[in-house]
Amino acid sequence: MYAGRAMVLQAAEAYDTGEDRKLGPSCAKYFCSEMAGRVADRAVQVFGGMGYMRGVVVERLYRDVRLFRIYEGTSQIQQVVIARRLLR
Numbered sequence: 001m002y003a004g005r006a007m008v009l010q011a012a013e014a015y016d017t018g019e020d021r022k023l024g025p026s027c028a029k030y031f032c033s034e035m036a037g038r039v040a041d042r043a044v045q046v047f048g049g050m051g052y053m054r055g056v057v058v059e060r061l062y063r064d065v066r067l068f069r070i071y072e073g074t075s076q077i078q079q080v081v082i083a084r085r086l087l088r
C-alpha cells in the first residue's frame with residue numbers, strides 16, 4: 001500500500017507539471033488495482049468464512065476492488081500502454 005501511495009503521488013506530480021501524462025498514470029493504475037486485489041483477498045482470508053458472507057464489509061470490498069482491474073482500462077490494456085511508452 002505504501003508503494004502504491006508513493007507511485008500515485010509521483011504520477012500526480014508529473015501529471016500536474018506536464019512532464020508525464022501517460023506512463024506514470026498507467027503504472028499507478030495497474031500497480032494499485034492489482035495491489036488492492038491482493039490486499040482484499042488477504043483480508044477475506046483473515047476473516048475466514050465470515051469474510052465471504054454477503055453483508056460483511058470485507059466481502060463488499062473484495063467484490064468492489066475486483067472491478068478496479070477491469071474499468072478505466074483493464075490491467076492488460078495498462079500493460080500495453082506501459083510497453084508502448086517504454087519502447088518509444
Ligand SMILES: Cc1cc2nc3c(=O)[nH]c(=O)nc-3n(C[C@H](O)[C@H](O)[C@H](O)COP(=O)(O)OP(=O)(O)OC[C@H]3O[C@@H](n4cnc5c(N)ncnc54)[C@H](O)[C@@H]3O)c2cc1C
Pocket residue numbers: 067070071072073074075076077080
Ligand atoms: C459494473 C461495471 C461498471 C463499469 N463502469 C465503468 C466506468 O465507469 N468507466 C469505465 O471506463 N469502465 C467501466 N466498466 C468497464 C467497461 O464496461 C468494460 O468492461 C471494460 O472497458 C473492458 O471492456 P470489455 O468488458 O469489453 O472487455 P474486453 O475488451 O472484451 O476484454 C476482455 C479481456 O481481454 C483483454 N484484452 C482486451 N484487449 C486486449 C489487448 N489488446 N491485449 C491484451 N489483452 C486484451 C482484457 O484485458 C480483458 O481481460 C464497468 C464495468 C462494469 C462491470
